[in-house]
Amino acid sequence: MSTEKLASEIRKDQIVEAALHILSDKRVKKLKITEIASHLGLAPSALYRHFKNKDAILSAILEHIREKMYKNVEHVRRKRDNAIDRLQELLSLHENLISQHQGIPRIVFSDELWGQEKIKRQRMYLIVSGYLLELEAIICEGQRKNEINPDLNPEAVARMFFGIVQPAALLWHMSEGTFDLSGHFTAAWPLFQCVLQVESRCDP
Amino acid sequence: MSTEKLASEIRKDQIVEAALHILSDKRVKKLKITEIASHLGLAPSALYRHFKNKDAILSAILEHIREKMYKNVEHVRRKRDNAIDRLQELLSLHENLISQHQGIPRIVFSDELWGQEKIKRQRMYLIVSGYLLELEAIICEGQRKNEINPDLNPEAVARMFFGIVQPAALLWHMSEGTFDLSGHFTAAWPLFQCVLQVESRCDP
DNA sequence: ATTCCATGTGAATTTAAATTCACCTTAAGC
DNA sequence: GCTTAAGGTGAATTTAAATTCACATGGAAT
Known part of the structure; x- marks a missing residue:
């Protein structure tokens, strides 16, 4: 059975x-x-x-993606201790996810796929904002341990991190894989790190 | 006639x-x-x-969006002299664009709308990457005048700027307008500014 | 005033999918 | 060995759009 x-x-x-x-x-x-x-x-x-129907398939895809994303968070939490390292590794996992499955960013960042139903969009929103909360948690932890500047708004930092990933996915996809994904992440990371830095002069 | x-x-x-x-x-x-x-x-x-057909309408929409985006660049170039100010104002123009026309980010960031034709995607890529080049130009100019840290990779900075806008559009859209757009930009800007800063400790 | 063309209409037609259905097949449990 | 049900099939059926077409209409140029 x-x-x-x-x-x-x-x-x-x-x-x-x-x-x-x-x-x-x-x-x-x-x-x-x-x-x-x-x-x-x-x-x-x-x-x-x-x-039952195509919609059910789409829902299952959504769930599949959610799992993948959350597994990545779990993974870096287990593997790394330092917040900065966690974020850096997460970025590289994202890179893999994007390059291996062009389909994922397409689904996450687009909603044209989904029918008229508001529900799917809401679910997607929950997934994304839930993911942002995970990022925030990592960041806050890092702030507590003074690995990350505690004066920063963790929500904004989380979204900035997300803002490294999303355009990459977009450009990679639009360019049909021509865009230099790895170069993007390599160049973006030090800029982002600069924001995280303790004793930053950012706050008045 | x-x-x-x-x-x-x-x-x-x-x-x-x-x-x-x-x-x-x-x-x-x-x-x-x-x-x-x-x-x-x-x-x-x-x-x-x-x-001619629906596709032609979609193309026209694409062109419409391109115009709007480039007009904004023109506008800040005329109105402001300082690179930082230009970027800040551009950000606020983006905020308006997003809140006024949810449709725009949806089209730009999604491709489900477009039929099978590769051509549209390529055009969209040209629009986006062209826009990134405009941003880069503003940034480089700012670097020359030492308003922005000259050690930074302008391409990466441009994409980071873009990375403030894109997630905002996504979240705003998914949340059906619940997401605090203005709050996002307000919180993101100082972080971004921190990156731009001259004499930053970012580069070894 | 007549002609003509740009613009518009409503009723087909086409198209491309999803979805349903009646009917097979096969392997597991009895 | 028989029964049953899960998983599979191909041929309809349905559906929802885009698109076409034969037929108005009104205003500008001759």
Whole structure:
């Protein structure tokens, strides 16, 4: 019984992965059930055994992304102790995420994908703002330990960090992978670090 | 003859404005010809007198946005002399653009809107990267006049500036206007300024 | 005054998808 | 060995748009 359930879960995952892959790899055109199906060597109607409708697939993708992002936060929390190091590593994880799955930023930063339903947008907002809160937590911790200038507004710093990632995703995507992603992060990091610095002259 | 042409241009503009308004105001759902038409009190088929097809309308929107963005750059260049002031004012113009036309960031930062055609994405990339070049020019000028730390990588600084705007647009949009746009810019600016600062300790 | 063209209309037509449905297949449990 | 249900299929069906077309209309140029 549990094996069956598992098998079903596997198919679901495959569908989500395939969808994400299409979104990553191919053009911008909206995800088509037919295309996902053919990626898996299935008939379009087969997907309806696993998902109620296309919307349900999109929801599953959303959840998939959320998991990936939060796993990254967990990971750097475990692996690093220092706030600066954590942020730096998180940045590099983002770099990977972007370059491996062009589809992810596209989904996160765009909403054209989502139907008319307000709900999806709200969920996306919760994911993003929840992520920002995680960043904030890392930053605050760093401030307490005086690794980061305690005078800074952690919310603003978190968003600034986010502001390194988002344009990168945009440019990478728009440029069809021509944009120098790694160069961007390499150049952006020292600027950001400059903001974090303790004893900064930023505050009057 | 020129009057006719003008009248035609006016209609075209109206169509673009209406489209933008729908994109701003209403939900995410893709722009529908029918909806644009009814906004103007026209039958859907009427739009085809002015644009070959929907794609042409989207192109016109793109052009409209490009103009707005470049006008803002022109404006701050004329009005302000100091690079820092220029950037600060540009930021506030962006704030206005976002709050007045939710549709603009949505189009710029999303590509789901655009059909399969690679061309639109390329055009969008040119617009964005062209805009970044404008920012860079302002920054370089400021560096020459020692208003901005000359050791900084102007490209990276330009993107960081852009990184203040983009997340704001995203959050504003996703939150359905709940997000505190003005607060964001107010908090982000001093952090950014801290980066620009001459005699910064950022560079080894 | 007549002509003509730009603009507009409403009713088809087309198109491209999602979705449904009646019918197979196969492997697990009995 | 039989039964059942989950997973699969291809051929409709539905749906929602964009788009086309034959037919107005009104105002400007001749």
